[in-house]
Amino acid sequence: MNAAHLGELLAILGAGMAAGAVNAAVGSGTLISFPVLLATGLPPVTATVSNALGLIPGSISGAVGYRAELRGQRRRILKWSTGALLGGLTGAALLLALPASAFERIVPVLVGLALVLVALQPLISRRLRVRRTGKERSARPDGGPLLLLGLTLASVYGGYFSAAQGIIYVALMGMLLDDGLQRLTAVKNVLVAVVNSVAALFFLVVADFDWTAVALLAVGSAVGGHLGATVGRRLRPAVLRTFIVVVGTVAIVQLVLRF
Numbered sequence: 001m002n003a004a005h006l007g008e009l010l011a012i013l014g015a016g017m018a019a020g021a022v023n024a025a026v027g028s029g030t031l032i033s034f035p036v037l038l039a040t041g042l043p044p045v046t047a048t049v050s051n052a053l054g055l056i057p058g059s060i061s062g063a064v065g066y067r068a069e070l071r072g073q074r075r076r077i078l079k080w081s082t083g084a085l086l087g088g089l090t091g092a093a094l095l096l097a098l099p100a101s102a103f104e105r106i107v108p109v110l111v112g113l114a115l116v117l118v119a120l121q122p123l124i125s126r127r128l129r130v131r132r133t134g135k136e137r138s139a140r141p142d143g144g145p146l147l148l149l150g151l152t153l154a155s156v157y158g159g160y161f162s163a164a165q166g167i168i169y170v171a172l173m174g175m176l177l178d179d180g181l182q183r184l185t186a187v188k189n190v191l192v193a194v195v196n197s198v199a200a201l202f203f204l205v206v207a208d209f210d211w212t213a214v215a216l217l218a219v220g221s222a223v224g225g226h227l228g229a230t231v232g233r234r235l236r237p238a239v240l241r242t243f244i245v246v247v248g249t250v251a252i253v254q255l256v257l258r259f
Contacts, residue, residue, distance in 0.1 A: 008040045012213055016220025020058025023221075024065060024189060024228030027166025029055065031115070033217060042210055048095065048161060049207045053200035054217025055162075058225035059193035065229020066186035076142040077187060081194050083152035088195035091159020092202040106161075108256055117164045117171070119245055143176035150176075151191065158195040159202075166192050189229075 015036035019029030030051060037047035063070070070077070098106075142148075150172040158165035169188040170181070177184070203209070 009212070009216060011036050012040065012216040013220045016054060016058070016217035017224035017227075018220075019055060019217070020062065020221030020224025020226075021228030022224075023055065023058055023166060023192065024062030024225045025185075025231075027170070027188065027192070028164045029058070029221075029224075030162045031164070033221075037210075037213055040213070042213065045095065046208055046210055047213075049200070049203040050210045050213045051217065052092075052162065052196050052203060053209060054214045055221045056193065056196050056200055057218045058221025059189060059196050061222050061225030062229045063186070063189040063193050065226055066182070066189055069180075069183045069186035070190070073183065073187060077190055079142060080148065080151050080187070080191060083148050084155040084158075084191045084194040085198050087152040087155025087157075088159035088198040089202055091156040091161075091195075092199035093159075094156070095160050096203075096206060113164070115164075115245055115249065117167050143173065147172060147176045155191070155195045158192065159199040162192070162196065165195065 012033075015033040019033035021029070022032060023029035033051050033055065034047060037051055038044065042050065151169060154165060154168040154172060157168070166188045169191055170184050173179070173184045173187065174181075
């Protein structure tokens with residue numbers, strides 16, 4: 001094994017750990033792992049399906065890490081998970097149904113939109129807090145049909161390309177629920193795990209994986225998901241947000257030059 005190849009393996013392992021940690025604490029870990037897979041020479045669709053399968057252990061470990069915040073949310077989680085399952089399956093099917101050229105054109109746009117969501121997250125949160133303060137009645141415990149529809153559509157996006165999927169979930173839940181951010185983050189981790197799992201199972205039957213990349217991402221993301229859930233509440237959001245924006249910007253430049 002030459003040094004260059006070893007370096008790629010270590011980069012994928014490290015990207016899996018970072019993506020798992022960021023996904024558990026904030027979301028958008030795909031903006032870290034996906035560009036690394038592309039940099040190793042994987043085609044975009046292969047990188048996407050390998051990334052989806054490899055990050056499942058991280059999603060699960062992140063959800064387990066937030067198990068205390070999940071208490072009392074079983075009913076609405078089951079309801080939203082049904083929408084996440086259907087949406088994730090639809091997004092995965094769209095990924096393979098659309099021509100590769102369409103995916104190559106769409107990906108930079110999706111990454112760019114994800115970065116906008118990450119960068120504007122503080123502003124969105126402030127506006128949501130102001131909106132809640134001015135409301136005369138509390139939000140419905142499950143957000144009603146509108147939230148279910150929004151989460152399902154976000155899951156279609158997540159099954160297609162998962163960057164910033166978790167942030168979309170938190171934004172939607174925050175607009176229609178009166179609940180703490182940590183509890184919403186816990187639910188987000190469950191929904192991401194559902195979407196990644198159903199999409200990966202679909203891909204497992206009909207798509208090509210790079211199994212070395214999958215294994216390295218799985219190990220790294222499992223460790224990273226646990227770490228992210230453990231220390232996520234203590235990290236300064238601005239630090240994580242800046243890191244994601246920098247990595248994502250590099251990713252957009254790389255994608256535009258590649259395609």
